[in-house]
Amino acid sequence: MGRWPAHSSMxxxxxxxxxxxxxxxxxxxxxxxIPAGEIMCVIGPSGCGKSTLLRLIGGxxxxxxxxxxQSGTPPEGCLNPLTYVFQDFALLPxxxxxxxISLVLEDHGIRGRAADQIITDVLARTKxxxxxxxxxxxxxxxxxxxxxxxxxxxxxxxxxxxxxxxxALDAQTRELLMEDLVGLWARQPFTAVYVxxxxxxxxxxxxxxxxxxxxxxxxxxxxxxxxxxxxxRAGDAKLDAxxxxxxxxxxQEAMAADQELLHV
Amino acid sequence: MSEATTAPNTMQKVPxxxxxxxPVAKRGAGIVVFLVLLALVEWGTRTGWxxxxxxxxxxxxxxxLVELWQSGMLWTHLAPSLSRLAVGSVLGVSAGVGVxxxxxxxxxxxxxxxxxxxxxxxxxKIALLPLFVIWFGIDEGSKYALIALGTFTPTxxxxxxxxxxxxxxxxxxxxxxxxxWMSIVRKIVLPGALPGILSGLRVSIAIGIILLxxxxxxxAEYGIGAYILQAGSLxxxxxxxxxxxxxxxxxxxxxxxxxxxxxxxxxxxx
Numbered sequence: 102m103g104r105w106p107a108h109s110s111m112x113x114x115x116x117x118x119x120x121x122x123x124x125x126x127x128x129x130x131x132x133x134x135i136p137a138g139e140i141m142c143v144i145g146p147s148g149c150g151k152s153t154l155l156r157l158i159g160g161x162x163x164x165x166x167x168x169x170x171q172s173g174t175p176p177e178g179c180l181n182p183l184t185y186v187f188q189d190f191a192l193l194p195x196x197x198x199x200x201x202i203s204l205v206l207e208d209h210g211i212r213g214r215a216a217d218q219i220i221t222d223v224l225a226r227t228k229x230x231x232x233x234x235x236x237x238x239x240x241x242x243x244x245x246x247x248x249x250x251x252x253x254x255x256x257x258x259x260x261x262x263x264x265x266x267x268x269a270l271d272a273q274t275r276e277l278l279m280e281d282l283v284g285l286w287a288r289q290p291f292t293a294v295y296v297x298x299x300x301x302x303x304x305x306x307x308x309x310x311x312x313x314x315x316x317x318x319x320x321x322x323x324x325x326x327x328x329x330x331x332x333x334r335a336g337d338a339k340l341d342a343x344x345x346x347x348x349x350x351x352x353q354e355a356m357a358a359d360q361e362l363l364h365v
Numbered sequence: 366m367s368e369a370t371t372a373p374n375t376m377q378k379v380p381x382x383x384x385x386x387x388p389v390a391k392r393g394a395g396i397v398v399f400l401v402l403l404a405l406v407e408w409g410t411r412t413g414w415x416x417x418x419x420x421x422x423x424x425x426x427x428x429x430l431v432e433l434w435q436s437g438m439l440w441t442h443l444a445p446s447l448s449r450l451a452v453g454s455v456l457g458v459s460a461g462v463g464v465x466x467x468x469x470x471x472x473x474x475x476x477x478x479x480x481x482x483x484x485x486x487x488x489x490k491i492a493l494l495p496l497f498v499i500w501f502g503i504d505e506g507s508k509y510a511l512i513a514l515g516t517f518t519p520t521x522x523x524x525x526x527x528x529x530x531x532x533x534x535x536x537x538x539x540x541x542x543x544x545x546w547m548s549i550v551r552k553i554v555l556p557g558a559l560p561g562i563l564s565g566l567r568v569s570i571a572i573g574i575i576l577l578x579x580x581x582x583x584x585a586e587y588g589i590g591a592y593i594l595q596a597g598s599l600x601x602x603x604x605x606x607x608x609x610x611x612x613x614x615x616x617x618x619x620x621x622x623x624x625x626x627x628x629x630x631x632x633x634x635x
Contacts, residue, residue, distance in 0.1 A: 159541060204544075208542075208544045252542075
């Protein structure tokens, strides 16, 4: 029995989401459908409300208008259907790798042998078995994010919400972790919303890519990619063309957003 | 510089410019400064360069301390002082941590109590001693209360500051994994606030020692404060300084003990 949702059966639907911070509209009328078992990448210029959108999806914030709907049932043994992986890892520095994972199990009454089993399993899948008793400060950025991913896996999520998970890492580490994510998905497909500003990541990991406009964020386009994740290689003409297309969409938005910031 | 342009082939070592501005622990430097100062005073008083009305001779102060130790009076004075400091600061610090955490966690408590704390903090607690004598009696009660109140306010301020400084992303993480409110407080907020609480403790205990002496100067038969007051009114500088020495050592020891506690509890910081 795997820790992943064997056949993740939870869909997410965003209906006309509008959100404001103190009079400033960050998101306007965003509607999206995230089908089960697919990775939806959300890209857009900085400040377009991508991260806000993710917080709304997972219920960490309440939208001002519109709603986020989940349909279907979470997989068996799922402790936390909507689970985040944060950009800055959000590991407790006073707990070891093992302690950080057991943190999210303790509240569900999973301790001792049962917790041990889960921890061993997720650490093996994120290649962290040798670092079980290390403290976060002893780990590199890439390792820390692996721990955060292992922690997310431990609760058997129905949907993973990844908030720029690779943005704090250097290029090589990012490449390695992308391969790991593809490997994890290939073993057991999961549903995910993956927010990033990095087009290469989006093209590599997304089954669909939603492009948000600059503030107030609106969905400009949703691009579907039918190349299987495992067959996506650097230099693939089709993917490169797609990335160029996305860059064109983003470019004007990014430039306009950049100019706007100067006026603030 | 001009050489470099005229003779581009001569090699020069790049001069090092990156030193300094980087405090490093130098062992023993503190003791050396202390000893040099003592030696200077000793030499000054012996040669008459410093009159013995100005400063006592360090060796005489040492002799007084030894005598105090041998006569058993040291313990007679120290024991009540230590127990007053311990009881008073345990009361003040634990109440302060409790209230500080509440202020950090609940907006209503914060809105209600922060102005009160701001009003209490700057009051010289010694000024309230007569009042405390009426409230808590002339005995130990008023002394406990004085030290407790004195350590209470700074502990509150440092504690709620520490709670405020806990990384909010960690709290959000806890919420996103569905941890209960209690779990978030116990496993995320309190450990995260611990460094700030402990460093606030240093200040609180130092204030506690100051107030201990003040309390003992008013109505105590035994205690370091009473001993110093006695010596002062007789202008017995040797005993006065002996008492001050004991207080200094007490301060250094408590600071060292808190350092030890920090090392044990905060091992997760580099």
